[in-house]
Amino acid sequence: GENVEQHPSTLSVQEGDSAVIKCTYSDSASNYFPWYKQELGKGPQLIIDIRSNVGEKKDQRIAVTLNKTAKHFSLHITETQPEDSAVYFCAASKVNNDMRFGAGTRLTVKP
Amino acid sequence: KAGVTQTPRYLIKTRGQQVTLSCSPISGHRSVSWYQQTPGQGLQFLFEYFSETQRNKGNFPGRFSGRQFSNSRSEMNVSTLELGDSALYLCASSGLAGNNEQFFGPGTRLTVL
Numbered sequence: 001g002e003n004v005e006q007h008p009s010t011l012s013v014q015e016g017d018s019a020v021i022k023c024t025y026s027d028s029a030s031n032y033f034p035w036y037k038q039e040l041g042k043g044p045q046l047i048i049d050i051r052s053n054v055g056e057k058k059d060q061r062i063a064v065t066l067n068k069t070a071k072h073f074s075l076h077i078t079e080t081q082p083e084d085s086a087v088y089f090c091a092a093s094k095v096n097n098d099m100r101f102g103a104g105t106r107l108t109v110k111p
Numbered sequence: 112k113a114g115v116t117q118t119p120r121y122l123i124k125t126r127g128q129q130v131t132l133s134c135s136p137i138s139g140h141r142s143v144s145w146y147q148q149t150p151g152q153g154l155q156f157l158f159e160y161f162s163e164t165q166r167n168k169g170n171f172p173g174r175f176s177g178r179q180f181s182n183s184r185s186e187m188n189v190s191t192l193e194l195g196d197s198a199l200y201l202c203a204s205s206g207l208a209g210n211n212e213q214f215f216g217p218g219t220r221l222t223v224l
Contacts, residue, residue, distance in 0.1 A: 032211055043115070043201050043215035044154075089154065098156035098167050099144070099213065 002027040004092050006102025013080050014110050021105045023090035024072040030092040033066060033073045038087045038104075047088075048075070080109045113138065115204050115216035123222045129190040132219045136183050136204030142166075143185040144213060145177060148199040157200075160185055189221075197223045 003026040013019050025033075031052035036044035050057045050064045050073065057064050061080075066073040077084055087106050093099040116135045124130050136143050144167075145157040156169035160179035177187040183204075189196055199220050203213035 034213070036215070041217075043203075043217045046212065046214060049212065091154075098159065098169055100156070101154040103153050 002030055002092055002094075002100040004090060004100045004102045006090050006105060008105060009103065010106045010108075012108045012110065015080060015082060017080055019075075019077045019080050019084070019107055019109075021075045021088055021090070021107070022072060023074070023092075023102050024070075025092040025100075026071065027092070027094065028068075028071065029094050032093050033064070034091050034099075035062075035064060035075050036089045036091065036101075038089065044089060077107075080107075082109050082111050085109045115202060115214055117200075117202055117216040117219050119219060120217065121220045121222075123224065124192050125224050126192055126194060128192050129188065130192060130221060131186055131188045132200055132202075132221075134185045134187075134202035134204075134216060136185070136202075137206075137214055140204035140206050140214075141183050142205040143179060143183065144203045144205070145185070145187050146201045146203065147171070148201055148218070149197075154201070157187065192223045194223050197221060 006023045034049035037047045038044045048062050048064050050066050061078045063076040085108050087104045089104050090102040091099045118133045142161045144159040146154050148154045159167040163179045174190045179185045199218040201215050201218045203215045205213045
């Protein structure tokens with residue numbers, strides 16, 4: 001089955017800096033790669049996603065890149081703000097299949 | 112549009128008891144997936160329902176079961192509770208069968224004593 005690895009497990013940056021979180025997946029049939037942000041006491045919130053027919057997608061300060069050949073994808077957050085502090089999860093899934101999540105990255109943005 | 116709602120938000124049970132959790136998806140969504148979140152195992156897929164049918168199932172014992180009603184609301188049941196079942200149980204709804212663009216509810220925090 002699919003295995004998703006996520007690095008780093010913790011990340012601390014200064015406000016205004018960029019943050020990058022990386023994930024690798026094992027199943028070449030996976031074709032949907034979402035990123036979720038989870039704040040304390042809340043459920044995961046979908047922040048951006050990418051499908052396998054696209055190499056990069058951007059939404060304001062957030063971007064995701066996908067390298068299908070290497071089977072890895074990354075989340076990039078620019079101009080980080082304290083409210084970006086949360087746990088971020090990557091995931092991978094195939095159509096009509098269960099979604100496998102990475103272990104999460106705790107991002108801390110220091111003011 | 113209202114988001115995914117889960118009830119109850121918190122639950123305390125003792126070993127051996129059973130529990131039923133409820134999830135109401137976003138209006139118009141027909142797919143509901145359930146996940147277990149623990150510090151040690153992370154987010155793990157339990158099962159997915161679409162149009163009252165279980166479409167996918169994760170690797171959990173038969174004590175974990177679910178169902179979906181004609182209005183797309185879903186329930187999951189855990190019987191013979193064990194200490195290790197203590198977790199945050201999350202449901203996510205999607206407009207399509209499968210796992211595209213899943214939107215999560217706030218979760219039910221289950222504590223088993």
